[in-house]
Amino acid sequence: xxxxxxxxxxxxHHSLPPFALxxxxxxxxxxxxxxTDYFLTIGGGYEPSANQASLEANVLFFQEVLKEKHTGGRxxxxxxxxxxxxxxxxxxxxxxxxxxxxxxxxxxxxxxxxVTQLLERLYSFRGNxxxxxxxxxxxxxxxxxxxxxxxxxxxxxxxxxxxxxxxxVYVTAHGSEAKGRNKxxxxxxxxxxxxxxxxxxxxxLDNVPESVPVVMIMAQxxxxxxxxxxxxxxxxxxxxxKQLRVGFFAQQHDLPAAGCRPDIENDEEYSSFFWGAFVxxxxxxxxxxxxxxxxxxxxSFAEAHAHAMLTSQTIDIPLRSSEALLRTYSEIGGYDHRxxxxxxxxxxxxxxxxxxxxxxxxxxxxxxxIAKGSALELQHTVAGLLKQLEISPDDDVATVFVRFEELxxxxxxxxxxxxxxxxxxxxRRELRxxxxxxxxxxxxxxxxxxxxxxxxxxxxxxxEIRQLSNYPRYHENQLAREKTSxxxxxxxxxxxxxxxxxxTLEAIVLDKNLPRLATPEVVEHYxxxxxxxxxxx
Numbered sequence: 001x002x003x004x005x006x007x008x009x010x011x012x013h014h015s016l017p018p019f020a021l022x023x024x025x026x027x028x029x030x031x032x033x034x035x036t037d038y039f040l041t042i043g044g045g046y047e048p049s050a051n052q053a054s055l056e057a058n059v060l061f062f063q064e065v066l067k068e069k070h071t072g073g074r075x076x077x078x079x080x081x082x083x084x085x086x087x088x089x090x091x092x093x094x095x096x097x098x099x100x101x102x103x104x105x106x107x108x109x110x111x112x113x114x115v116t117q118l119l120e121r122l123y124s125f126r127g128n129x130x131x132x133x134x135x136x137x138x139x140x141x142x143x144x145x146x147x148x149x150x151x152x153x154x155x156x157x158x159x160x161x162x163x164x165x166x167x168x169v170y171v172t173a174h175g176s177e178a179k180g181r182n183k184x185x186x187x188x189x190x191x192x193x194x195x196x197x198x199x200x201x202x203x204x205l206d207n208v209p210e211s212v213p214v215v216m217i218m219a220q221x222x223x224x225x226x227x228x229x230x231x232x233x234x235x236x237x238x239x240x241x242k243q244l245r246v247g248f249f250a251q252q253h254d255l256p257a258a259g260c261r262p263d264i265e266n267d268e269e270y271s272s273f274f275w276g277a278f279v280x281x282x283x284x285x286x287x288x289x290x291x292x293x294x295x296x297x298x299x300s301f302a303e304a305h306a307h308a309m310l311t312s313q314t315i316d317i318p319l320r321s322s323e324a325l326l327r328t329y330s331e332i333g334g335y336d337h338r339x340x341x342x343x344x345x346x347x348x349x350x351x352x353x354x355x356x357x358x359x360x361x362x363x364x365x366x367x368x369x370i371a372k373g374s375a376l377e378l379q380h381t382v383a384g385l386l387k388q389l390e391i392s393p394d395d396d397v398a399t400v401f402v403r404f405e406e407l408x409x410x411x412x413x414x415x416x417x418x419x420x421x422x423x424x425x426x427x428r429r430e431l432r433x434x435x436x437x438x439x440x441x442x443x444x445x446x447x448x449x450x451x452x453x454x455x456x457x458x459x460x461x462x463x464e465i466r467q468l469s470n471y472p473r474y475h476e477n478q479l480a481r482e483k484t485s486x487x488x489x490x491x492x493x494x495x496x497x498x499x500x501x502x503x504t505l506e507a508i509v510l511d512k513n514l515p516r517l518a519t520p521e522v523v524e525h526y527x528x529x530x531x532x533x534x535x536x537x
Contacts, residue, residue: 035164036073037537038157039066042171042196044081044089044145045260046189048133050174051081053092056136057264058172058219058271061283065275070537075160077153081136082191083144088133093263115458115465119447122432131262145173145191147200154204163211172271174260175220184253185234186225188218198225199234208243213532215301216247216321219271224253227324230529236328240525246532247321248274248305258314270316273308278537293380302533306377309500310384315492317499322529326510329518329526333360335509361512363505367400368393374508375534382508385501389494397505404498411491414484426481427474434470 043059045051059080066074082089143149157167174189178198187195205214218226230245232238250270251257259269265284272283277291278299291299291307302320309318363370371382371393386393391400436443441450452461465471515523 035162035166036075036160037070038161038165038167039074039076040150040154040157040167040169041076041078041080042145042150042169042188042190043078043138043173044136044191045091045174046145046191046193048081048089049091050189050260051090051136052260052262053090053264054259054261054267054269055172056080056090056138057267057283058259058269059138061272062170062172062275065278066537069278075157076140077142077157078138078140079143079145079150079153080138080141081145083141083146083149085144086135088135090134090136091131091262092134094130094132113453113458114462116448116453118462118465119435119442122428122435123447147190147194147196150190150196151204155207158207158209161209161212163209165209165212167208167212167214169214169216169218171216171218171220171223172259173220175222175257177222177254178225182235184225184228184236186222186253188220198229201226202229202231202234202241205229205243205245206241210243212243214243214245215532216245216249217271217274217301218247219250219257219259219269219274221251221256222253223249223251223257224255224319227253227319227321230321230324231328236324240325240522244525244528244532245321246301246529248301248533249319249321250308251316252319255315255317258312258316268312268314270308270312270314270318273312274304277304277307294376298536300377300534300536302375302377302530305533306381309381309504310388313493315496317496317503319503320507320533322526322533323503323507323510325522325526325529326507326514329522330510330514331360331517332506332509332513333362335363358516360516361509363397363509365397366394367391367397367505370397370505371508374511375530377534378504378508381504382501385497385504388497389501400498400501400505404495404502407491407495407498411488411495414488414491426477427470431468431470431474434468435465438468 041059041062044055059078063078066076142153161167171188176187176189176195178185178187182199185197185199187197188201189195208214216226216229227247227249228234228236229247230241232241250259257270259271267283267286273288276282276288280288280290282288288307288311291303293303293306294300305318305320367382367386371379374382383393389400389403391403432443439450439452441447441452444450447453514526518526
């Protein structure tokens with residue numbers, strides 16, 4: 001991102017026009033006029049080894065949320081993994097591993113089988129032995145997670161929809177990067193190695209009546225590409241689609257998302273925090289702080305998204321589809337918000353002449369002043385991230401970028417340290433060889449059945465292994481690698497928080513400049529999108 005010298009006065013924030021306020025009031029409070037809500041859930045992996053238990057847990061949690069919080073008419077269709085096939089299709093943590101306390105590297109002090117646990121690390125068998133498979137336990141599944149079945153079901157829903165209805169699409173699956181020239185045409189991975197590309201999905205949404213708004217919540221890798229389904233044919237060069245569509249996405253179009261685990265105890269992923277905001281607890285039942293930022297007694301989708309931005313400790317950099325519109329039709333004075341993005345944007349006026357003459361709000365001043373007047377959930381997002389990053393709201397916004405760059409420098413240093421550690425070797429091979437020389441049966445493929453491991457207590461054997469000449473080097477290298485890895489993880493999470501903050505500040509300023517650059521039709525469409533984002537279940 002490039003900050004250029006510019007000095008522009010901050011105007012007062014433009015309020016929502018009457019039609020948008022009316023729509024917002026209707027969306028949030030007008031349940032009496034609401035029709036049927038259609039829920040299309042797409043979940044699971046593309047094969048058993050890529051169909052983790054966390055995906056099943058996400059679907060079950062989503063169903064709990066709907067039962068507790070959704071009011072009015074509801075129609076649901078859920079497509080998960082292999083559908084109603086009774087074969088085992090779900091990867092779960094094996095019961096023996098789940099019940100076992102992991103040994104620490106501190107000379108095996110934790111765990112009752114320190115030698116077995118050490119050998120698992122030395123032979124890298126741990127990952128191969130930690131999972132097993134069962135059939136998924138989601139009831140009333142409509143079918144397998146296959147494109148043809150999903151499309152047919154969506155079309156059936158479309159045939160029944162009328163004005164006042166809404167369509168919700170929730171995806172908790174795997175995703176893939178875009179192929180070809182359109183970098184936003186990412187895809188949802190489906191069962192049996194099939195896929196649904198963003199542009200294909202956009203064409204399916206074209207069959208939804210224009211009077212029926214669409215709300216998408218997606219948590220697959222590279223899901224941010226689906227934010228561009230707000231454009232005709234998924235191509236921002238062709239302008240906005242006629243239908244009102246909004247979406248909340250766990251991750252950007254060019255990055256993998258967190259989640260997809262064989263265990264369900266760790267629920268650090270976007271879905272858990274987004275849906276958890278509505279019920280005040282995470283997928284595993286952990287109590288959450290209130291996401292009712294405007295204190296109206298209800299949780300909006302925008303508030304749930306903000307809550308996930310503030311609460312999740314993951315690599316995700318979530319976004320809203322309204323940001324895709326802003327980054328297409330708006331600009332920030334003296335500042336490059338596209339960071340290498342395409343430059344052939346569909347400006348509706350003479351872009352060069354207009355931007356030279358129009359006075360644009362820029363990314364200058366205190367963070368507090370920049371955030372002033374924005375939507376409450378955005379103000380709370382900024383304030384919360386500032387607190388986590390230990391930056392004062394009265395600091396100049398340049399402080400954010402300076403601290404961000406310092407953190408990136410530190411991250412590069414840690415990666416260099418990690419690279420040096422890898423080059424000098426871990427000592428694992430040498431220790432493994434020395435153990436096999438002294439206890440040949442522990443060097444065999446079936447070392448687990450070795451007689452020397454059958455003793456009631458492995459402590460004495462482990463004490464002997466610690467005396468081997470290669471053990472100190474291996475142990476010290478393991479500790480160093482773990483320390484560097486932990487530091488890299490914490491640095492990466494902090495980098496993510498900075499990026500979330502920067503993206504939010506950019507969206508706030510882009511919002512202020514949109515009416516100065518876009519046509520009234522685009523501005524109106526954007527305001528309607530924001531109103532839909534701020535509606536609720």
